[in-house]
Amino acid sequence: MCELLILESEPMVARILEHKLRREGHEVTWMRAAPPVLPEADVALVEVGLGGDSRAWMGAGPGPRVGWFAICEQSDEGGAERAVRAGAAGVVRKPFKPTRVAAQVRTLLEMRR
Secondary structure, eight states, X not given: OOEEEEEOSOHHHHHHHHHHXXXXXXXXXXESSOOSSOOOOSEEEEETTXXXXXXXXXXGSOOOSSEEEEEEETXXXXXXXXXXXXXXXXXXXXXXXXXXXXXXXXXXXHHTO
């Protein structure tokens, strides 16, 4: 399917996403923090506020080939709005349903083909 990058500091959240997305056939890489240079990916799921700015990691190299989603708390309206203005294809709000996240990724991939 696609190369997918998860940037999420909470291991349980990342494991849930990783498990579901692997079952959907994606190749998944999980990182707790954004490294200076990101691995190549088609799609990224990025925790809002990771390193202070959900998009700071994009300045370190090319962003995902297809697009990215912001992961944020249910009550974090400001973070969600900033992420969408910064180019996020959508927002994943905690708590989430893994099947819904997988559907969002699938939809993004289908739209960009």
